[in-house]
Amino acid sequence: MSEDDDNDSDIGSNNFLQFQWEVDGANDNTQSQSKQGASLPLHDVLNEVEDKSCGSGGNNDLHSIVQQISIPHHLHDVDSRRNSGCIICHIRTLRRKNHVVQQSMGSMAQCRGARGEALREAGAICALLDNLWRSMGDLQGDNCISIPTHPELNSYPNEEYMDTLCDNHLPLRVDNPDFAEIVLSGLEMTSLDLANSCLGALRDLACGSALNRSAILGWNPPSQTQAIEHGVENGVHVLSAYVKRYDQWTWEEILSLKQRIGDTSSTQDRGKKEMRLLTNALGAVRNASHSTPDVCQEFYNHGLVDSLVRRLIPQQYSVLEDNTQTATATTVSTSLLPNASCPWREACFRAAGSLINLAEKCPHVAQQLGSNRECIHLLLETWGGASAMNIDPNKSNISSVRGLPLLHLGLAAILHSAENGALEGGLDAIMMHVLENEKIRKQIAQRREEERKCRQTKTIV
Structure with missing residues (x-):
């Protein structure tokens, strides 16, 4: 880590303590709003997004954006003061993070050039990879991961998590016989949305910036998250894992994945989100591997080449x-x-x-x-x-x-x-033809360069 990175860190400083107070205050506000929303249908509560301004793009605003993205997930938060264990609070946190990522890093223009460098210095790449790491879970089969990420929630809602609701959201279980299925479906779809946004942002941040690509390789899993064995040691492994997640599925099988519950008109939404997730992960791999030898070697060491060839x-x-x-x-x-x-x-x-x-x-x-x-x-x-x-x-x-x-x-x-x-x-003849054409192209380019230099010399004389 560079000296500048140390200076930019708010951990342990008054700024960080102030941020902790702001987060707690935001949670209190959210709880207050939830009391009003408890009477809303369950689908509406899960899909509600708290719209917050993402700032104008200054350094202070970028640090604020990164801090909002870095808020620990409710189900992973080791700080018992803010860990209610409520799965609905968890979904709302994921949705809020997704909104911030989309608003602040949702386009190439927001991630390229000076702003992209400033986002890296503010910790955006680490925050995005932290979220992707937290969205990793076990799935039967080698080198595969599953979303959402809580191992107990992968196959079927664990009663402990379905029963552990905060006081504000507890009334939502009343008259909802499909409560568990609706909530788990919401968790899956929201987790996919956040992973898609994070991968898209990393794809754009890696484009045109060698420092950003190196930052992806230099990321390490956050120590405060629960240790889940994936063989993930850096950001390259995270990107590789999101591609290899689909190794056991054909293109058609990915697209045909369905939500657990929902309207018949949206049964293909899960498949579309999954296809977009793979596409964004591949875009992030393509950009991260551009002209960066150590990143390329790490992708190879992690077995990504075999996965891509099979795909x-x-x-x-x-x-x-x-x-x-x-x-x-x-x-x-x-x-x-x-x-x-x-x-x-x-x-x-x-x-x-x-x-x-x-x-x-x-x-x-x-x-x-x-x-x-x-x-x-x-x-x-x-x-x-x-x-x-x-x-x-x-x-x-x-x-x-x-x-x-x-x-x-x-x-x-x-x-x-x-x-x-x-x-x-x-x-074969096709390959030899391509190589021969490239030789001819180089000869033509060399001859034109010599002619240009000759004309330039005559002009000077």
Whole structure:
């Protein structure tokens, strides 16, 4: 931690004590409002959001925002003065946090440049990762996590938590035979909303800021949270876990997840939220892995590459005829990416972008991906579209170069690994064509640069 970070900390200072008083006061106000809201339908109480101003963006305002996000969850708070154990209070706290994150870090403009750096210095990245950590729980299967995060609440509402209600919310159990299901459904959906907002904010904060990306790697689990064994040691592991959470589910299965209880018109909301959660997690991985070697190595060490490859390689590709996968292939007729109508298309592109970024700075990733012909073809299509997967003998070299974007350094590393023996059977015609086009592009760029320098010299003379 830098000296500036120490100076910015309010822990142990009068400012922090004042904040504690403000939090307690806010809780008192919330309880007062809850007395009025106790007569409201249960759904309305769970969905109610206390609208608070998030400030104008000054340093003091940013510290206030981070402090609001950092308030411990009711079910995880070790401070018995403020831990009522009330699950409805817990849901309302999560919803309030989600509102603050959306209002203060809900767009790229709010997270880029000087404001993004100021948010990091105020502790926003740590606060966001703390919330994601607290939203992790056990799920049957390896490397998977479940939301919401209280282990006792994952399968079915534990009676202890359903019975432990504060005085203000206790009347809500009256005449609500489905109380437990409604509350647990509200907890799940609110937890998903908060996780989505936190991942989206981290995605934008990691974009264009090496310091913010390093801060994600440098995060450690908060000591005051209950220890749940996930093998999570830093922020990279948190992002990786949110991607690997879906390892056992297909795209269609994710989208078909339903709420426990609710109107028939909203039965697909859970699936949509889950798909958005995976998409945001992949976006955060892609941005965090950009040009940051230690972050890329940590993602690789945590097993994320295998998860992404399994997620991306479509089943139909593995059953294609062998002659489409040989070194003599000059075209791949079947698109390896979902069409524009698929809800998971954006997630696929972000997953592919993550692999390309990881391969650029981590030789182990380039070596692994360079040994998988299907994966190379998919990444080439992601990078250059259909034109990258077909060789047109009637086109000149210059025309072919103009039809493709600049070769990403990560893709170049993968292709060179394949060329150097990682790929059984060697490079096929498509891969060689891409590398040859890149050579031509470099030659053209070099010639233009020499011509520019020559013109500049003549002008000076």
